[in-house]
Amino acid sequence: xxxxxxxxxxxxxxxxxxxxxxxxxxxxxxxxxxxxxxxxxxxxxxxxxxxxxxxxxxxxxxxxxxxxxxxxxxxxxxxxxxxxxxxxxxxxxxxxxxxxxxxxxxxxxxxxxxxxxxxxxxxxxxxxxxxxxxxxxxxxxxxxxxxxxxxxxxxxxxxxxxxxxxxxxxxxxxxxxxxxxxxxxxxxxxxxxxxxxxxxxxxxxxxxxxxxxxxxxxxxxxxxxxxxxxxxxxxxxxxxxxxxxxxxxxxxxxxxxxxxxxxxxxxxxxxxxxxxxxxxxxxxxxxxxxxxxxxxxxxxxxxxxxxxxxxxxxxxxxxxxxxxxxxxxxxxxxxxxxxxxxxxxxxxxxxxxxxxxxxxxxxxxxxxxxxxxxxxxxxxxxxxxxxxxxxxxxxxxxxxxxxxxxxxxxxxxxxxxxxxxxxxxxxxxxxxxx
Ligand code: AMP
Numbered sequence: 419x420x421x422x423x424x425x426x427x428x429x430x431x432x433x434x435x436x437x438x439x440x441x442x443x444x445x446x447x448x449x450x451x452x453x454x455x456x457x458x459x460x461x462x463x464x465x466x467x468x469x470x471x472x473x474x475x476x477x478x479x480x481x482x483x484x485x486x487x488x489x490x491x492x493x494x495x496x497x498x499x500x501x502x503x504x505x506x507x508x509x510x511x512x513x514x515x516x517x518x519x520x521x522x523x524x525x526x527x528x529x530x531x532x533x534x535x536x537x538x539x540x541x542x543x544x545x546x547x548x549x550x551x552x553x554x555x556x557x558x559x560x561x562x563x564x565x566x567x568x569x570x571x572x573x574x575x576x577x578x579x580x581x582x583x584x585x586x587x588x589x590x591x592x593x594x595x596x597x598x599x600x601x602x603x604x605x606x607x608x609x610x611x612x613x614x615x616x617x618x619x620x621x622x623x624x625x626x627x628x629x630x631x632x633x634x635x636x637x638x639x640x641x642x643x644x645x646x647x648x649x650x651x652x653x654x655x656x657x658x659x660x661x662x663x664x665x666x667x668x669x670x671x672x673x674x675x676x677x678x679x680x681x682x683x684x685x686x687x688x689x690x691x692x693x694x695x696x697x698x699x700x701x702x703x704x705x706x707x708x709x710x711x712x713x714x715x716x717x718x719x720x721x722x723x724x725x726x727x728x729x730x731x732x733x734x735x736x737x738x739x740x741x742x743x744x745x746x747x748x749x750x751x752x753x754x755x756x757x758x759x760x761x762x763x764x765x766x767x768x769x770x771x772x773x774x775x776x777x778x779x780x781x782x783x784x785x786x787x788x789x790x791x792x793x794x795x796x797x798x799x800x801x802x803x804x805x806x807x808x809x810x811x812x813x814x815x816x817x818x819x820x821x822x823x824x825x826x827x828x829x830x831x832x833x834x835x836x837x838x839x840x841x842x843x844x845x846x847x848x849x850x851x852x
Contacts, residue, residue, distance in 0.1 A: 421441065434515065454476045459625065462625070474516075481569075496570050502529065527552050535552070572601070575602055584614065587614070644767060644793050645768070648793035661733075664715075670740065675691040691717040734753045
């Protein structure tokens with residue numbers, strides 16, 4: 419099936435072409451026709467199946483058909499999602515697929531200043547992507563009026579319940595118009611989720627895609643325990659083997675990305691880095707070189723990687739593990755697109771083991787460990803790292819907590835320490851600030 423056969427309008431078809439999408443994924447094939455018929459929908463699908471586009475595309479099409487508003491735009495679609503990360507991704511999807519429609523969207527979530535968000539709301543938007551807490555907060559402050567709402571989406575309902583947002587969701591349901599179209603997505607359909615769905619949906623169409631197509635399950639995942647200072651050598655070792663052709667390598671920071679690209683290039687393998695400090699032109703060029711296989715290795719930070727859509731990418735390497743487990747799922751979803759096979763290799767140093775624990779919890783499986791590699795970590799290395807953490811904590815220095823738990827955009831001042839000196843530590847002199 420093609421996107422043409424889904425009767426999509428030209429501005430959206432053109433945007434999908436720009437995105438490089440050639441055909442709809444199964445959830446898109448099944449869900450889009452029902453949504454365009456203005457039916458309520460119960461969708462059982464995980465992240466990685468293309469579910470965001472499955473609702474974003476028909477919402478954009480339905481809203482495009484409405485008469486243009488002369489004066490102020492009003493919110494006609496609300497997408498409620500549990501995390502800031504998902505909210506941003508959904509916002510980007512609306513931006514990408516809706517680039518030719520003239521419709522406006524914004525994303526709101528907590529933990530950041532509300533000012534830019536309220537300014538965007540004041541300018542007027544058609545589509546609002548929100549996490550529950552900030553939505554209720556801004557509604558209470560009268561920045562948000564949902565009286566004109568026509569399409570309501572509850573994304574990742576199961577996680578919404580897990581994260582304790584059910585009361586917030588109910589509060590939102592109490593203030594949105596009863597006459598509306600509702601779309602409900604969840605990776606699982608446990609009884610309490612079905613109960614919530616029953617409250618929200620009216621005679622919904624039901625679509626399901628098998629969990630097999632979920633990113634975290636179709637992609638072969640492996641983890642290498644390796645000392646921080648040996649990661650570079652392990653990467654070069656793997657790149658010199660025959661298994662990896664083109665690979666996207668993730669680092670947490672911009673400097674980290676530059677450093678890895680430099681080290682790999684020095685080893686005689688073509689590599690480039692993309693991140694927010696590079697100009698748009700430099701990024702586009704690096705991506706084109708990677709797509710056309712002129713460079714084998716593209717090193718990216720998470721933010722820079724958001725726009726990357728590369729077909730036939732078989733390998734992703736997490737040079738550093740992300741501290742948010744959702745980011746891991748998003749990263750590895752760059753390979754094994756739409757059911758194709760893919761491999762995600764992760765380097766985990768002693769300090770990152772807690773990240774790995776969270777990731778395994780989120781994806782509900784243990785990532786198999788590769789023991790047989792030239793730079794294994796010994797029990798002594800683990801113990802040494804653990805004692806360094808303890809030392810940092812007892813000193814109360816910023817290195818302790820910020821290194822192990824905070825976002826990489828925080829200060830990275832505590833990172834260049836000496837317990838693994840002697841293994842390439844000279845490269846660390848620039849620090850690791852984002
Ligand atoms: P999602 O399940 O919404 O998180 O989407 C997973 C990934 O698949 C995203 O990076 C999308 O850009 C990508 N994607 C969604 N639909 C398609 C499609 N029809 N063809 C290729 N990639 C797609």
